[in-house]
Amino acid sequence: MVKAVSKDFIWELLEKIPDPEIPAVSIVDLGITREVIFKDDQIHITITPTYSGCPAISFMKKEIVRSLEQNGINNYQIHTTLSPPWTTDWMSDEVKAKLSDAGIAPPGKLVHCPQCDTKNVEVISEFGSTACKALYKCNDCQEPFHHFKQF
C-alpha cells in the first residue's frame, strides 16, 4: 500500500536518526543522506558513506528502514552512491556548533579545545576511536578531546 507523505516529512524522519557513533548529530547533519526523490510511487533515498571502512553505514541503512516502516511507509528504495565523495565541507556552522557542544572539535584548519577554546592543543594520534576522529590534548586545561577531521 502506498501512503501519501510529503518530502518534508521524509526529511524530518531522517533528521531524527542520530549518527550511531556521534549521537549528538543526525545523519542529515553529517551529509550522509544525499537525496530524497519521489518517482513512480516509490520514495528513493540516496545515502553516501563517510569513510570507505565506516562500519556504521549498514547500521544507518537499517535505522532508515526502521524509521520508515514504523511510520507505515513501505514503498521506498535506499541507494548508496560514492560520487561526489563525502566531505566535511557539507557540514553547516550550526552542525559544527553541535559537535563542539558535544566535546568534539569540529572540522576546520584550526583546532580549538572544545572545553576552553584555546588553540594551544596538540595531536596525540591521527586516528581516534573512529576513522573520522583524531585524538588531541589541550595544553591549557589538560583535557583530552576528539577532533572531527577535515576530510
Next chain:
Amino acid sequence: MRDTILFKYVLSLGDDALISAQRLAQWAYKAPFLEEDIALSNISLDLFGRANFLLEYAAELKGENTTADDLAFKRDERKFTNLLMCEHPNGNFADTIVCRFFLDAYDKLFFYTLSKSRDKQLASIAAKAIKETTYHYRHSSNWVIRLGDGTEGSHRKVQEAINNLWTFTGEFFKMTQTDIVMMKKKVGVDRKALKIEWDKTINDVCKEATLRIPENSFMTTGGREGIHTEHLGHLLSDMQYLQRAYPDATW
C-alpha cells in the same frame, strides 16, 4: 560476462585492498601501543571498505549471481592477483610501516590517475580512495621519518625493512597485458609512468629520515599473474577458513 578484461582489472585492484586490509588487521591488539593499534586497525578498515567497493563491482561485472564474498572467500591462491607487497608478513613495526609507506605513496599516485578513468564506477571509487590514502600516507611517511631519524635501533630496523622490501617495489610499475588494454581504453592507469614521481617521493622522505635507498635492482614480481610468495596461502587459510569449513554460512 560483460567485460572479461575490465573484470580482471577491477579484481586485481580489489585484491590489493583486500589482502592489505587482512594483513594490517593482524596488528589488532598487538601493536606497540594503543594509539598505533587503533591507527592500524582504522587503516585496515578503510582498505576493507575499498576492497568491498571494488569486489562488489567485479562481482557485478562477472554476473552469474556472483557476490563480493564469493570472490573474497572462494578463490584459491593462484586466482588472487594482488601485488606481492600487500601479502608480505607484518614483521616488526618498522617492516609494516615501510611496507605501507611504499604502498601508500604508490596508491596516492595510482588513484589520482584512476579518478580520471572513463569508467565512472572506477573513477568514483578512486576519488574516495585518494582522500583516505592521503591520511594513510601521512601516517606511514611520518613514521618513516621518526624511526629513521630516531634512535640507533629504530634507524637500523627501518633501514633493514627498506632493504628487504625494496625487491617488491618493481612490480608496482610493471604493466601487464590487462593494464595495457585498460590504459588504451582510457579506463586504466599507465603504472609505468608513475615511477618517476614515486621515486621522487621515496627519495625525499628517505633523505629527511637519513635512510638509504638500496642499489640492488633485482625485482621480485608475479603477483598480478597469480604467482605468489609462500605467505599468501597462509593468509588465505586464515581468512577463508570459515567459508571453506561451512560453505555459505551466514550470521
